[in-house]
Amino acid sequence: MSFGRPKEHIHPDAKKAWRIKGGIALFIELLFVVGYFILARFVDVFPMFVLFILLGLTALAGVVQIVIIPAVRMIYWGYDIREDEIDIQYGLIVFKRSLIPMTKVQHVDTEHGPILRLFSLATLSISTAGTTHKIPALRQETAQALRAKISNLALVSDEDV
């Protein structure tokens, strides 16, 4: 790491949520493979051997989506909410780090989709006048608390725009 990593990690259950998402993606990919199988069965133009290539690729994608990506994501996700700024980083292949001063925060939202709710997790979304930043998969209580904390801090420090 080139610069100090933000000290907070997101909730470990996020890994489970991401695995489920990966599983759903795998299911959709399998549907395509089945579609190709039906096509190849009835139309001569589509050769059968491609089916095996597709199956192999899908299996590989499954491993990547369900095992590797959630684990790697977990390692690289980090955030830090300090008195006067928010520090967020994520990603291995595409790494991104953002620094948002408290004074620029316009509003904070929490949102949770069906999968996140399964693990009582929530995504915290922080908006400035020009940008939006997300911290995924925090424990719902943590997200609520952070939302309150950030709104308070953002209120206190009020520079000009």
Next chain:
Amino acid sequence: MQRQHPAAILALGVETFKNLGFAIVLGGIAGIGSFDLFRGVLIIAGIIIAVALLSLLIGLWSWAFFRYQYESDALHTISGAFLKKRRHIKSERVQTVNREAGVILRALKLTSIRIETAGGLQEAELYVRALRKEEAAAIEETLKGDVVSEDSAPDTVYQADTQRLFIAGATSGGSGFVALIGLAVIGQLIAMIPDDMMERVASWVLAGGVLIILALTISYLFSSWLISLVRYLIRYAFFTVTRENDEIHISHGLIVKRKLSLKLHRVQAVKVVEGLIRQPFSLATVEVEAAGGSAYESSQKFVLFPLLKRDQIGAHLDRILPEFNVDAEITPVPRRALTRYMIRGCGWFVLLTPLFYFVPETLFLLVLLPVFIVFSVLRFRDAGHALHDDLLISQFRYFARTRAYTFKRHIQALEWHRNILQRFRKLASLQSTVLSAPEKAAFKVKDISEEDVWALYKWYSRS
């Protein structure tokens, strides 16, 4: 409550016609190409007349149902036929007052006035299309309250003389755009020309050989350049920037007179843009990113100084925005970034290899490779940043070299991106976002060295 001057009917009519008619007529031309010439012209004329009548009707409608009134510190309007919409604008909420007058309005000694309030992002809060000039001045005066006082006369900061304007227009680089539009129009016209005539012209051109084609191309390019020059001159004629207390007024235009006002505290960033043709002559344009305002304003782009010698920029900025007049040494991106700039700019040529292999005739595309190499090197050479106290200077190039100056307090968020290849070379791309009407502007410098990124992080961090 009073109505606008009846010229508003015409003004809105013309505006509607321009928005609506252009598309319909273009569509019409495209569709009618299959008919013979006479019937085609007849149908197009019919469409134009119908659209013109409809536009005038729309103008009449909105004029009839719009009334306004102004008092000492507020402006009231009522609009709408069935749903009456009332608006009250108080003087203390007024952000800017802009005036604009086209040919019709100027002939009748009228003007239009646009009043923007803070936070109105979508449309002008209030737009009176036609009223007497004196009345507009009176409204501006009342809405601005006591700000407009006689304690300081407006100070002229910049005035574009004919020579300067001419050079600016000649080097604006707008001719490419004109040439493309021209090609589109010509393409449509060709569809309308009868086949036998087309054949005769084609055989004549082909008989003349390369020379004729070359001459035609050159004269086409020259006339596009001439048109773009004239367009520029019309748009930016009489370009004047004046300063009055904490407000700058920019006015320009030969046919349509535009007058923009900008409170200085709205300035979020200053951009020095050196176009491809201008840079060799050390000429530059200075633009401003401003917060607030409306979509209308952003479509206008705040050009502060259309053309200046590079060494005059500082002196001019000193009179309006002295805090932006900073001479700082740009830290270029490290040498190891060159490979990445080359890959980004020319890498996609590799993707063309199968094409070259299967269709050898396309090999002539390789002629373009040197152009892309030159651009990649230029982008690499010009990319960089500098820090000067609280000021961040980002320099980058796509075609024009742009240097953006912005203060720490105006940056909404500072972000770094790094893909896995940049990671190996210890590089990262920097992005700073500032407010700019109607939403935001982002300045991006690619492949800064990691040590510099860390320094920028510390510079921006408040803890």
